[in-house]
Amino acid sequence: MSCPSPYAHKYFLNMDAQSLLEQFGPREAMEYDVVIVGGGPAGLSAAIRLKQRAAEKGVDIGVCVLEKGSEIGAHILSGAVMDPRALNELIPDWKEKGAPLDVEVTEDRFLFLSETAAKAVPNWALPDNFKNHGNYVISLANVTRWLGQQAEALGVEIFPGFAAAEVLYNDDGSVKGVATGNLGIGKDGEPTENFQLGMELHAKYTLFCEGARGHLGRQLSDKFRLRDGADPQVYGIGIKELWEIDPSKHKPGLVIHTAGWPLDAQTYGGSFLYHIDNNQVMVGFVVGLGYSNPYLSPFEEFQRYKTHPEIRKFLEGGKRVSYGARAITAGGLMSLPKLVFPGGALVGDDAGFLNASRIKGSHAAIKTGMLAADAAFDAVQAGRQSDELAAYPESFKTSWLHTELYRARNFKQWMSKGLYLGTLMVGIEQKLLGGNVPWTLRHQHWDHETLKHASQCKPIEYPKPDGKLTFDRLSSVFISNTDHEENQPAHLTLKDPSVPVDVNLQTYAGPEARFCPTGVYEFVSGDDGPRLQINAQNCVHCKTCDIKDPTQNIVWVTPEGGGGPNYPNM
Structure with a gap:
């Protein structure tokens, strides 16, 4: 049995692991051929593929999936327009099996926004990465639930x-x-009367499919030096609302993307507005976490965006149904780590396979889940265990996914140079040259390195919410159905409790109070001056704090299983 990593220290605040084991006995263990961490598209696709291969060979293989959400799909949030290519390979008869891909894209619009106007890009001028013919507007949470059933x-x-x-x-x-994780640890770090030791799951191979900034994937990257030679990973925060709108304004299959206002030309980001079925639209905003002004608030920028005449016209008179947020990887091919290590692999967005130029990642998650599963199945059948699944990265390099990501490898790097230069160069690379260019740009900085000092930046004044079109954080968290067991240690931990006030507040004007989309971090006044209050109950597990904190003092670790958001139809 291994000792817990430093990231797991919240479970043993006042009692170390050995003391717990001595008091409560050894943890129970279950044995499998393959354990999969994360019940999203990547993990479930890997599980399905393993069982498919076993059925083809007439053999048995033990597979389990661990999911931290209260149910499959509870923590899944994405735009989303889905390219069905990988799903076609995994489950060719998905239509007959009732997969919830019901709304095919009927129209693409791309708009450049100023504060009051919008300029549409003619469809003939759009690069292929912004064309969605043959794709589907979906709830990825519902697709994931369906994959769980399969x-x-x-x-x-x-x-x-x-x-x-x-x-x-x-x-x-x-x-x-x-x-x-152990259950029944109180806020004081001591076991309560409801204490239960966690369970061990042993496997010949373990696939980590936790999504962007997976906390175990991060540990594995450090331990096995998986990022050596890779560019820094870069991220965006995606904030999304689901609305029911006036049926007269609803156009199923209409896909709208925008760039420009309310962000300035030097800040990477954009929006989406997707018309799904049942008179609903998915509206969201993505801000690259490499932004430099510590006064910027992605949440408030999203609220401002909804007031634009081209967006307001769809939402006015409608009703907001749900809200959520999630970090997404944006580094692409150049930021991929080594995918394998002895005994396991990183899959899907735990590695960073999302194609930022297409604003799509679910097809990549499904495809890499299949590739990792094939490698693991062949290894198990060959009698191997706990070695490196070299066949997985090798098969990726010869796949259509690698070709797709290679063509888009410079997208985020160009867009980080500003909206106008970035748009010009992406147009040249993608529209004129089809991504076949002899040059490769590199990511230079981690997102936490890019904030300027507050003294160098101008504060941003955001309008107060009107409660009809724009909203505050707390009312937003409420409709995300977020809940955590209250009597547990905060899963948002600080390496040094003095840093938020002494460094972040003094130097950067307390950016954690703005980059968090749910009001987890709040600077409050006390007798001894300001202090950081952590409202962990509000956390929707977006991981933005773990990524953007300029001192990397915040470390996100898992709360008790089942805690967090419960997204319906997101």
Whole structure:
């Protein structure tokens, strides 16, 4: 049994791991051929593929999926327009099986916004990455729920409400599996009367499919130096609302993307507005987390965006149904780490396969889940275990996904140079040259390195919400159905409690109070001066704080399983 990593320290605030084990006995263990961490598109696709291969060969393979959300799909949030290419490969008869891909894209619009006007790009001028013919407007949460049903029908064991909190290692340093978090630890770090030790899940191979900035994936990257030679990973924060609108304004399959206002020309970002079925639209805003002004608030920028005449006209008279936020990877091919290590692999957005130029990642998650599953299945059948699944990165390099990401490899780097130069160069690369260019640009900085000092920046004055079109954070969190067990240690931990006030507040004007989209971080006045209050109950697990904190003092770790948002139809 391994010792917990420093990232898991919240479970043992006043009692170390050995004391807990001595008092409560050893953890129970379950054995599988493959353990999958994360019940999103990548993890479930890997599980389905493993069982498909086993059925083809007439053999059995033990597969389980751990999902920290209360149910499959509870934590899944994406735009989303889905390219069905990978799903066609995984489940060719998905239509007959009732997959919730019901709204095919009927029209693409791309708008450049100023404060009061919009200029549309003619469709003939749009690069292929902004064309969505043959794609579907979906709720990725609902597609994920459907994938979960397909996996269970094949015999995959799925455990929702169980968060993988710790990586376990064999004596030779290879990954042995994971342990779920302990339950019933009070805020004081002591076991309560409801205490239960976590469970160990051992496997020949463990696939980590946690999504962007996976907390175990981050540990594995450090331990096995997976990022050596890779560019820094860069991220955006995507903030989304689901609206019911006037049926007369509803156009199923209409896909609108925008760039420009309310962001300035030097800040990477943009929006989406997708018309799905049932008179609903998905409206969202993405801000690149490499922004430099510490006064910028992605949440307030999103609220401002909805007041633009071209967006307001769809939403006025409608009703906001749900809200959520999630970090997304944007580094693309140049930021991919080494994918494999002894005993396991990083899959989907845990590695960073999202194609930012297409604003799509679900097809990449499904495809990489399949590729990793094929490598793991072949290894298990060959009698191997705990080695590196070299076939996985090798098959990726020869796949259509690698070709797609290679063509788009410079997108984020160009757009980081400003809206106008970026748009020109992306147009040249993607429209004129089809991505086949002899040059490659590199990401130079991590997102937490890019904030300027507050003294160098101008504060941004945001209008107060009207409660009809624009809203505050707390009312938004309420409709995300976010809930955590209150009597537990905060899962948003500080390496040094003095840093938020002494450094972040003094130097950067307390950016954590603005980059968090749910009001988790709040500077309050006390007898001894200001202090940072962490409202962990509000957390929707977007991971933005873990990414953007300029001192990297905030470390996100798992709360008790089942905590967090419960997204309907998102």
